[in-house]
Amino acid sequence: xxxxxxxxxxxxxxxxxxxxxxxxxxxxxxxxxxxxxxxxxxxxxxxxxxxxxxxxxxxxxxxxxxxxxxxxxxxxxxxxxxxxxxxxxxxxxxxxxxxxxxxxxxxxxxxxxxxxxxxxxxxxxxxxxxxxxxxxxxxxxxxxxxxxxxxxxxxxxxxxxxxxxxxxxxxxxxxxxxxxxxxxxxxxxxxxxxxxxxxxxxxxxxxxxxxxxxxxxxxxxxxxxxxxxxxxxxxxxxxxxxxxxxxxxxxxxxxxxxxxxxxxxxx
Amino acid sequence: xxxxxxxxxxxxxxxxxxxxxxxxxxxxxxxxxxxxxxxxxxxxxxxxxxxxxxxxxxxxxxxxxxxxxxxxxxxxxxxxxxxxxxxxxxxxxxxxxxxxxxxxxxxxxxxxxxxxxxxxxxxxxxxxxxxxxxxxxxxxxxxxxxxxxxxxxxxxxxxxxxxxxxxxxxxxxxxxxxxxxxxxxxxxxxxxxxxxxxxxxxxxxxxxxxxxxxxxxxxxxxxxxxxxxxxxxxxxxxxxxxxxxxxxxxxxxxxxxxxxxxxxxxxxxxxxxxxxxxxxxxxxxxxxxxxxxx
Numbered sequence: 001x002x003x004x005x006x007x008x009x010x011x012x013x014x015x016x017x018x019x020x021x022x023x024x025x026x027x028x029x030x031x032x033x034x035x036x037x038x039x040x041x042x043x044x045x046x047x048x049x050x051x052x053x054x055x056x057x058x059x060x061x062x063x064x065x066x067x068x069x070x071x072x073x074x075x076x077x078x079x080x081x082x083x084x085x086x087x088x089x090x091x092x093x094x095x096x097x098x099x100x101x102x103x104x105x106x107x108x109x110x111x112x113x114x115x116x117x118x119x120x121x122x123x124x125x126x127x128x129x130x131x132x133x134x135x136x137x138x139x140x141x142x143x144x145x146x147x148x149x150x151x152x153x154x155x156x157x158x159x160x161x162x163x164x165x166x167x168x169x170x171x172x173x174x175x176x177x178x179x180x181x182x183x184x185x186x187x188x189x190x191x192x193x194x195x196x197x198x199x200x201x202x203x204x205x206x207x208x209x210x211x212x213x214x215x216x217x218x219x220x221x222x223x224x225x226x227x228x229x230x231x232x233x234x235x236x237x238x239x240x241x242x243x244x245x246x247x248x249x250x251x252x253x254x255x256x257x258x259x260x261x262x263x264x265x266x267x
Numbered sequence: 268x269x270x271x272x273x274x275x276x277x278x279x280x281x282x283x284x285x286x287x288x289x290x291x292x293x294x295x296x297x298x299x300x301x302x303x304x305x306x307x308x309x310x311x312x313x314x315x316x317x318x319x320x321x322x323x324x325x326x327x328x329x330x331x332x333x334x335x336x337x338x339x340x341x342x343x344x345x346x347x348x349x350x351x352x353x354x355x356x357x358x359x360x361x362x363x364x365x366x367x368x369x370x371x372x373x374x375x376x377x378x379x380x381x382x383x384x385x386x387x388x389x390x391x392x393x394x395x396x397x398x399x400x401x402x403x404x405x406x407x408x409x410x411x412x413x414x415x416x417x418x419x420x421x422x423x424x425x426x427x428x429x430x431x432x433x434x435x436x437x438x439x440x441x442x443x444x445x446x447x448x449x450x451x452x453x454x455x456x457x458x459x460x461x462x463x464x465x466x467x468x469x470x471x472x473x474x475x476x477x478x479x480x481x482x483x484x485x486x487x488x489x490x491x492x493x494x495x496x497x498x499x500x501x502x503x504x505x506x507x508x509x510x511x512x513x514x515x516x517x518x519x520x521x522x523x524x525x526x527x528x529x530x531x532x533x534x535x536x537x538x539x540x541x542x543x544x545x546x547x548x549x550x551x552x553x554x555x556x557x558x559x560x561x
Contacts, residue, residue, distance in 0.1 A: 014376035025411035089300040112504015119315040247402035
């Protein structure tokens with residue numbers, strides 16, 4: 001379809017407005033983190049780095065950040081193992097119930113988080129004797145599998161089939177084929193999937209609320225608990241601004257290291 | 268992996284026999300690949316979910332607060348006969364539907380520009396720009412709107428008017444949160460579409476709008492449906508956004524959350540509502556091929 005100048009122009013304006021809608025709120029959070037006014041008077045009467053210093057020195061924030069990273073790393077490891085195994089099964093073989101298997105892994109993110117949350121909470125408290133750090137990791141691992149699965153399965157479907165057969169025709173056994181063909185082809189998809197799993201876990205609040213043990217506080221939990229305390233407002237805002245700025249890192253990494261511009265999205 | 272690495276020497280006899288069997292029987296290979304993931308999903312996910320729905324048929328003794336483990340439809344009749352729950356469910360589904368429609372209306376032109384108008388150099392940049400906010404924390408984004416819509420906040424001082432906290436703010440914030448989930452699948456669908464179809468339509472005299480309606484839209488429909496699964500489901504279960512920007516209004520998620528600590532059976536019964544809605548939705552869209560676009 002050859003678009004007229006006018007329709008291209010209109011679409012361009014729609015794109016610009018859409019991006020403004022996406023970025024202006026994030027920019028306001030960042031600007032506010034330097035606002036001298038404790039009540040975020042707008043426009044800001046002056047700028048200061050006081051809140052950033054306070055946030056970096058806050059022990060609660062630092063502990064929560066470490067916990068979040070720790071949980072996300074473990075959840076990603078679980079997701080990588082389970083997701084890769086499933087991807088190899090669903091992308092290479094035709095078997096009864098294959099679509100159902102794929103659908104099953106979508107459920108933990110397609111169903112509202114509060115349902116996964118209370119279902120896990122109920123089982124963990126009644127059968128495992130309560131919530132711990134481990135129950136949180138198990139909960140996160142479960143809904144992270146799907147991003148690794150989707151990225152890896154898509155890659156295997158697209159790239160690998162024929163090349164693997166060729167390798168085996170040329171005399172490679174399964175181990176060699178996996179090491180020399182399958183794994184190198186999957187690597188960047190695994191990286192993208194792992195990155196997404198990490199991000200998904202790092203950001204998760206609802207399942208976390210229901211599966212974290214009493215002493216376990218992730219960064220989202222810390223933010224939520226301090227959100228309604230007027231005294232903490234500037235620190236919460238500085239932490240929020242920090243998270244906005246940090247979100248550039250994984251996108252940059254995905255583009256640089258995987259060479260895959262889309263990265264598959266979070267979905 | 269089914270085939271464990273054996274370095275140096277020949278594999279032991281039993282190992283070789285196992286390999287030979289595996290080679291002949293693809294079913295066994297599938298089973299060995301799926302054994303661990305399926306065990307995990309059944310134990311950690313399906314069993315808790317099933318138990319939750321069994322719990323929905325139990326009741327809580329209002330005097331002792333203890334759970335009575337006998338089959339009863341009491342929770343469900345309570346939900347169906349109490350108008351307050353009907354209102355909450357209808358409000359929640361209405362919010363989720365509005366958010367989905369808004370995301371589609373904003374997302375389709377953006378995805379179209381990215382896939383079909385922007386130059387090859389700009390495409391990855393635009394994708395990255397749409398993707399980046401997904402990595403910014405959910406809470407931070409809701410918090411951003413709480414700040415913007417606050418009394419005397421940026422919305423009031425710049426635009427002179429703000430919807431304030433309430434249902435419109437909830438719809439706006441949820442649209443903001445889930446928009447990328449709608450743009451990315453549509454973009455992927457449009458980018459994969461072959462240009463020859465569009466040229467053919469133009470050669471046959473179709474004007475752009477008609478081409479859009481009769482060629483483009485049917486082809487990206489599965490992608491829109493795929494996006495809508497996320498925008499709809501994520502809105503359906505939300506209870507945090509509404510606490511932060513919703514003023515005093517409540518959604519289904521809040522009702523589940525509040526009942527959770529009082530009566531788990533009743534919360535479980537409420538939780539079946541979004542599950543039924545979503546399972547119905549997933550089954551209905553399975554035929555459109557949307558699930559392959561997730």
